[in-house]
Amino acid sequence: MVDQFLEYVEKHQNDFIERLRKAVAIPSVSSDPNRRQDVFRMSEFLIDELKALDAINVETRDPGQQDFHGTPLPLPPIVLATVGNDPAKKTILVYGHYDVQPALMEDGWDTDPFTLVEDEQHRLLGRGSSDDKGPVLGWINVVEAHKSLGLEMPVNLKFCLEGMEESGSEGLEPIIHEEADKYFKDVDSVCISDNYWLGTTKPCLTYGLRGVSYFHLTVQGPARDLHSGVFGGTVHEPMTDLFALMSKLVTPDGKILVPGIYDQVRPLTDTEEKTYDNLAFEMHELHDAVGSAINIHDSVRHVLQHRWRHPSLSLHGVEGAFYNPGDKTVVPARVVGKFSIRTVPDMELDKVTELVTKYVNDEFKKLNSKNTMKIVCSHAGNHWLASPEHWSYVAAAKAVERVYKVKPDLTREGGSIPITLTFQDALKRNVLLLPMGRGDDGAHSINEKLDRSNYVEGTKLLGTYLYEIAAAKPE
Amino acid sequence: MVDQFLEYVEKHQNDFIERLRKAVAIPSVSSDPNRRQDVFRMSEFLIDELKALDAINVETRDPGQQDFHGTPLPLPPIVLATVGNDPAKKTILVYGHYDVQPALMEDGWDTDPFTLVEDEQHRLLGRGSSDDKGPVLGWINVVEAHKSLGLEMPVNLKFCLEGMEESGSEGLEPIIHEEADKYFKDVDSVCISDNYWLGTTKPCLTYGLRGVSYFHLTVQGPARDLHSGVFGGTVHEPMTDLFALMSKLVTPDGKILVPGIYDQVRPLTDTEEKTYDNLAFEMHELHDAVGSAINIHDSVRHVLQHRWRHPSLSLHGVEGAFYNPGDKTVVPARVVGKFSIRTVPDMELDKVTELVTKYVNDEFKKLNSKNTMKIVCSHAGNHWLASPEHWSYVAAAKAVERVYKVKPDLTREGGSIPITLTFQDALKRNVLLLPMGRGDDGAHSINEKLDRSNYVEGTKLLGTYLYEIAAAKPE
Ligand SMILES: [Zn+2]
Ligand SMILES: [Zn+2]
Ligand SMILES: [Zn+2]
Ligand SMILES: [Zn+2]
Numbered sequence: 001m002v003d004q005f006l007e008y009v010e011k012h013q014n015d016f017i018e019r020l021r022k023a024v025a026i027p028s029v030s031s032d033p034n035r036r037q038d039v040f041r042m043s044e045f046l047i048d049e050l051k052a053l054d055a056i057n058v059e060t061r062d063p064g065q066q067d068f069h070g071t072p073l074p075l076p077p078i079v080l081a082t083v084g085n086d087p088a089k090k091t092i093l094v095y096g097h098y099d100v101q102p103a104l105m106e107d108g109w110d111t112d113p114f115t116l117v118e119d120e121q122h123r124l125l126g127r128g129s130s131d132d133k134g135p136v137l138g139w140i141n142v143v144e145a146h147k148s149l150g151l152e153m154p155v156n157l158k159f160c161l162e163g164m165e166e167s168g169s170e171g172l173e174p175i176i177h178e179e180a181d182k183y184f185k186d187v188d189s190v191c192i193s194d195n196y197w198l199g200t201t202k203p204c205l206t207y208g209l210r211g212v213s214y215f216h217l218t219v220q221g222p223a224r225d226l227h228s229g230v231f232g233g234t235v236h237e238p239m240t241d242l243f244a245l246m247s248k249l250v251t252p253d254g255k256i257l258v259p260g261i262y263d264q265v266r267p268l269t270d271t272e273e274k275t276y277d278n279l280a281f282e283m284h285e286l287h288d289a290v291g292s293a294i295n296i297h298d299s300v301r302h303v304l305q306h307r308w309r310h311p312s313l314s315l316h317g318v319e320g321a322f323y324n325p326g327d328k329t330v331v332p333a334r335v336v337g338k339f340s341i342r343t344v345p346d347m348e349l350d351k352v353t354e355l356v357t358k359y360v361n362d363e364f365k366k367l368n369s370k371n372t373m374k375i376v377c378s379h380a381g382n383h384w385l386a387s388p389e390h391w392s393y394v395a396a397a398k399a400v401e402r403v404y405k406v407k408p409d410l411t412r413e414g415g416s417i418p419i420t421l422t423f424q425d426a427l428k429r430n431v432l433l434l435p436m437g438r439g440d441d442g443a444h445s446i447n448e449k450l451d452r453s454n455y456v457e458g459t460k461l462l463g464t465y466l467y468e469i470a471a472a473k474p475e
Numbered sequence: 476m477v478d479q480f481l482e483y484v485e486k487h488q489n490d491f492i493e494r495l496r497k498a499v500a501i502p503s504v505s506s507d508p509n510r511r512q513d514v515f516r517m518s519e520f521l522i523d524e525l526k527a528l529d530a531i532n533v534e535t536r537d538p539g540q541q542d543f544h545g546t547p548l549p550l551p552p553i554v555l556a557t558v559g560n561d562p563a564k565k566t567i568l569v570y571g572h573y574d575v576q577p578a579l580m581e582d583g584w585d586t587d588p589f590t591l592v593e594d595e596q597h598r599l600l601g602r603g604s605s606d607d608k609g610p611v612l613g614w615i616n617v618v619e620a621h622k623s624l625g626l627e628m629p630v631n632l633k634f635c636l637e638g639m640e641e642s643g644s645e646g647l648e649p650i651i652h653e654e655a656d657k658y659f660k661d662v663d664s665v666c667i668s669d670n671y672w673l674g675t676t677k678p679c680l681t682y683g684l685r686g687v688s689y690f691h692l693t694v695q696g697p698a699r700d701l702h703s704g705v706f707g708g709t710v711h712e713p714m715t716d717l718f719a720l721m722s723k724l725v726t727p728d729g730k731i732l733v734p735g736i737y738d739q740v741r742p743l744t745d746t747e748e749k750t751y752d753n754l755a756f757e758m759h760e761l762h763d764a765v766g767s768a769i770n771i772h773d774s775v776r777h778v779l780q781h782r783w784r785h786p787s788l789s790l791h792g793v794e795g796a797f798y799n800p801g802d803k804t805v806v807p808a809r810v811v812g813k814f815s816i817r818t819v820p821d822m823e824l825d826k827v828t829e830l831v832t833k834y835v836n837d838e839f840k841k842l843n844s845k846n847t848m849k850i851v852c853s854h855a856g857n858h859w860l861a862s863p864e865h866w867s868y869v870a871a872a873k874a875v876e877r878v879y880k881v882k883p884d885l886t887r888e889g890g891s892i893p894i895t896l897t898f899q900d901a902l903k904r905n906v907l908l909l910p911m912g913r914g915d916d917g918a919h920s921i922n923e924k925l926d927r928s929n930y931v932e933g934t935k936l937l938g939t940y941l942y943e944i945a946a947a948k949p950e
Contacts, residue, residue: 210704214802223766229685229890232817233729233787234761234778236769240727243790247722252715252842254708286709291698291808294711294845303709312708314806315718317797322813324794327689327854329815331789333766338797340804342707367727370769379802415704 001151002467006403006460008145013456016141017124019049020455021116023098023133024126030076030099030167033068039076039163042098046079046136046161053143055081055159061179063164063171075171076163080183083143084156090469091156092392093187093427095419096136096194097165100128101444108446122452130450131443135193135436135462136161138455142463154470158187165194165419173422180426189392189469190423190431193462197438198304198411202280203400203461205393206433208308208412209420211343211383213352217245217360218336221371226331236369238335239321245373246337248363250313254296254306256341258359261311264347268309275410276301285439308412312342342414343383353377381416390430395468402468403461434465476626477942481878481935483620488931491616492599494524495930496591498573498608499601505551505574505642508543514551514638517573521554521611521636528618530556530634536654538639538646550646551638555658558618559631565944566631567867568662568902570894571611571669572640575603576919583921597927605925606918610668610911611636613930617938629945633662640669640894648897655901664867664944665898665906668937672913673779673886677755678875678936680868681908683783683887684895686818686858688827692720692835693811696846701806711844713810714796720848721812723838725788729771729781731816733834736786739822743784750885751776760914783887787817817889818858828852856891865905870943877943878936909940 009016028042029035043060050058060077067073076099103113111117113127124134139159146153164170176184197204219238226235250256281300287293297303306312319336322328343352357375364373386393388410400408417433424431436458442448484491503517504510518535525533535552542548551574578588586592588602599609614632621628639645651659672679694713701710725731756775762768772778781787794811797803818827832850839848861868863885875883892908899906911933917923 212704212804214804221765221767221769226765227890228787228789228791228815229687229817229888230782231765232789232889233781233785234771234889235765236727236729236771237789239790239792240725240729243718243722244727247718250715252711252719252844254711254715290696290701290706290710292696292845294696296709296711306708307705310708312703314703314707314712314804315714315796316703316803316805317714317807318793319798319800321790321798322792322794323796323798327813327815328791329687329689329789330791332792338802340703340802342704369727370767413704414707414709415702 002464004149004151005145005463008149009141009456009460009463012145013452016137016455016459017116017118017452019137019141020124020129020134023137024116024128025114027114028099028128028163029102030164032102033071033073036073036076039099043077043079043163046098049140050081050159053083053140053147055083055143056085057082061175063175066170078172078175079159079161081159082156084153086156089155090188091158091186092466092469093158093160093184093190093423094139095160095190095192095423096139097132097162098136099163099166100131100133101166103127103446103448110447118452123449124452124455125447125449127448129448130437130441131448132165132194134450134455135458138193138436138459138462141459142466145463154466156186158184169419172419176422176426184427187427187429189429190427191392191465192420192431192433193436195413195417195433195435196441196443197435198409199280199282199285200438200440202406202409203404204409204411204435205388205396205400206411206413206435207388207393208385209383209416210308210414211349211381212340212416213343213349213380214338214340214378215356216336216338216376216378217242218334218374219371220334222331222333225333228329228331231331236371237331238371239332241364241367241369241371241373242318242335242337244367245360245363246315246339249315249339254312256311256313258355260355261341261352264351265311266345268305276304279304279409279411307414309344311344311347313339315339345383345385347383349380349382353380381418382421384421384424386430386432391472392430392432392469395472396432396434396465398468399461399464402464403457434461477939479624479626480620480938483624484616484931484935484938487620488927491612491930491934492591492593492927494612494616495599495604495609498612499591499603500589502589503574503603503638504577505639507577508546508548511548511551514574518552518554518638521573524615525556525634528558528615528622530558530618531560532557536650538650541645553647553650554634554636556634557631559628561631564630565663566633566661567941567944568633568635568659568665568898569614570635570665570667570898571614572607572637573611574638574641575606575608576641578602578921585922593927598924599927599930600922600924602923604923605912605916606923607640607669609925609930610933613668613911613934613937616934617941620938629941631661633659644894647894651897651901659902662902662904664904665902666867666940667895667906667908668911670888670892670908670910671916671918672755672910673884674755674757674760675913675915677881677884678879679884679886679910680863680871680875681886681888681910682863682868683860684858684891685783685889686824686856687815687891688818688824688855689813689815689853690831691811691813691851691853692717693809693849694846695809697806697808700808703804703806706806711846712806713846714807716839716842716844716846716848717793717810717812719842720835720838721790721814724790724814729787731786731788733830735830736816736827739826740786741820743780751779754779754884754886782889784819786819786822788814790814820858820860822858824855824857828855856893857896859896859899861905861907866947867905867907867944870947871907871909871940873943874936874939877939878932909937911936
């Protein structure tokens with residue numbers, strides 16, 4: 001049956017591309033209030049597609065309204081749909097998003113971002129092609145193949161598609177928690193296709209994400225901004241204190257100076273070390289992504305370990321100080337330094353906050369300043385680590401070998417994808433990140449693309465993954 | 476004759492206040508394009524006043540147009556007028572400005588800013604009352620008194636009044652240089668009333684200003700802003716380098732760490748030290764001005780020495796980093812730190828730039844960063860120091876004693892008043908800063924005021940100063 005499926009996908013690839021063309025043509029930019037109707041239009045497009053494929057219970061949940069800088073704006077619906085409900089089969093929840101990043105010709109696109117174009121290298125160019133319309137339609141292609149072939153689906157599928165992912169997934173989390181015992185009740189595992197291969201040649205399964213703890217360091221002194229001519233040299237200036245403190249957080253080669261911060265980091269075992277042996281990534285890919293050779297580490301192994309499994313600390317900016325071009329001689333009265341720590345297993349978020357708070361307070365005391373200082377953790381999202389031994393990962397790895405004739409890279413990512421944790425925590429189920437696109441797709445950049453082969457083989461992969469799940473021996 | 480003059484001023488003070496009321500009613504805000512016509516209206520008001528007093532050669536110079544964010548905006552005229560041209564008399568150039576700072580009721584004013592109101596403490600409240608319409612009208616009051624009394628002026632007066640002072644004196648400097656050998660040819664000394672008493676009780680003569688050298692410290696690494704999740708811990712981040720460098724410029728208690736920067740500072744002599752003995756200033760005035768007790772030094776003497784005659788270094792901000800409220804996890808690609816050094820005699824500006832450049836480069840090398848760093852001095856204005864022994868200062872001191880029955884404080888200021896240096900350099904003449912208002916007038920704040928007594932006694936002072944010049948023995 002899987003062969004019939006694979007053959008169908010191969011034969012109908014141009015139809016699938018037509019489907020993607022229609023989707024890309026809807027400029028569903030969630031961050032632009034003038035495009036909000038297009039986001040709604042995109043949800044209707046998906047609902048129509050799902051209904052045409054005899055999905056059952058195609059329904060929506062209304063997340064209500066968004067407060068857009070004081071103006072209420074309706075939030076696009078969460079689209080829920082079920083394909084098959086055989087209690088004898090596993091049920092896989094598929095998450096994706098149908099909104100996209102903004103895109104304008106003026107940004108430097110070579111072609112109209114909302115017109116799908118296939119170039120000579122068979123790259124399908126268009127906003128949302130890879131993030132995340134291609135993967136979402138990949139699942140729909142799988143369903144279509146089965147319906148057209150008169151084949152039964154190997155598992156039950158449940159869709160959860162949102163239209164606000166590029167704008168912080170506003171309104172989604174409460175609905176997931178609310179539906180955990182209802183719509184999501186029978187889900188056995190979750191699969192998300194919304195990240196990317198490590199490089200450009202080899203598929204991967206992603207099983208870990210770093211967390212992030214964000215800090216606001218406020219130094220306050222005068223009641224108002226001061227003139228540096230009149231007061232310079234006579235008062236403790238908040239900026240001087242702030243720079244003294246923030247310069248003590250991390251060294252130029254990336255070592256975090258907060259005592260104890262490395263104590264909770266899980267040691268690297270030989271087994272884990274081996275997963276870094278054959279990763280499809282080269283140093284020039286880092287240099288290309290960054291646009292210059294400012295790497296701290298000289299081997300792929302260490303670069304990726306520092307991206308995936310070691311904590312890092314970045315300074316982001318200062319609120320309250322002078323930030324425009326030009327020269328202004330102000331002494332800012334109250335400045336807020338912003339920095340964040342990327343966290344990894346087994347760091348505990350409360351402990352991180354405690355260590356940072358103690359250290360910054362200790363360092364501030366050493367300054368003997370008469371200003372006041374406050375450090376708070378404004379936001380903390382946990383790291384995430386799944387087991388690549390879980391049956392969902394095993395099935396996905398087998399599917400990759402079958403479709404791509406290669407063992408997938410086992411990867412993690414340095415950033416956070418909050419929805420991953422939300423599903424894991426709300427449903428208490430394993431989550432698999434199974435990317436369709438390549439590392440150079442340019443998800444949030446100009447000339448976003450999805451290679452034709454990634455779309456077609458990716459559709460095959462998603463379907464094959466479901467067959468491998470069904471074929472696996474019960475645990 | 477001076478007694479007749481003094482008596483006239485005393486008797487006609489309410490007329491003078493009416494003149495100030497008319498001037499304050501014209502909202503000549505130079506920074507607001509919608510008020511530009513009012514700035515022109517204010518110039519016409521002054522021209523009419525001067526013509527009515529038989530000033531000769533009341534004329535204007537047109538500084539041309541301003542580029543206001545891409546829109547051309549006509550610049551208000553420089554008003555020139557001569558009162559008397561007796562070659563046997565000294566010629567004193569009087570500078571003032573007829574534009575004002577913005578002011579709105581919403582800013583928190585207790586009364587309409589453009590309606591002069593006298594309160595129970597005899598404070599004349601209104602925008603421009605003290606900065607700088609009161610002092611400008613003070614000179615006109617002096618001329619009126621002489622005309623009304625049929626008295627000859629003791630010196631020749633030349634006026635130079637501009638309407639863009641609060642917006643960087645745009646267009647003025649070229650005209651001063653152009654007219655140096657023409658309109659300004661016979662000027663013997665310059666007098667500017669556009670600063671303030673040190674405190675609230677005692678008049679002062681101001682003979683020094685600090686200079687300012689402004690620096691841009693640029694650190695650049697990636698070709699574009701990076702995601703701290705993906706790249707944090709793997710690349711040299713420009714912000715980390717910038718904070719490391721800027722934290723090494725000055726200590727929290729105000730000591731400049733750039734080696735050699737103090738070497739050119741003129742040593743404090745016993746004579747100079749004595750000028751700090753009886754200054755009308757108390758620590759609580761610093762605390763009130765700052766709004767909190769964050770003073771580095773505990774005596775008035777040291778506070779004022781650090782404001783007036785020692786250099787200071789202030790950090791102003793960062794361009795290119797995150798500056799809004801909220802949390803953003805960006806790694807900025809290119810950041811420009813802004814700081815300035817207030818300079819004092821005998822620091823040479825080129826030497827300051829050289830020392831800063833060398834130090835920052837040396838410190839950057841120690842960081843072993845792969846980013847690139849550049850430090851430039853974007854702007855440098857020299858410090859200014861006049862001799863209080865000059866006949867103009869001697870005359871002003873005598874005038875203060877005559878009108879106020881007290882020896883004036885000899886003060887300097889921590890900030891720069893660029894026009895002072897421009898006149899000194901273009902005309903090669905002594906400049907005297909002879910303030911009319913008090914230290915708490917709130918020149919650029921809400922509820923700006925000029926005390927009635929400062930306006931009336933100040934008018935007496937300006938006239939008496941001219942008599943003392945005329946009475947002085949020739950050098
Ligand atoms: Zn996405
Ligand atoms: Zn995205
Ligand atoms: Zn002024
Ligand atoms: Zn002013």
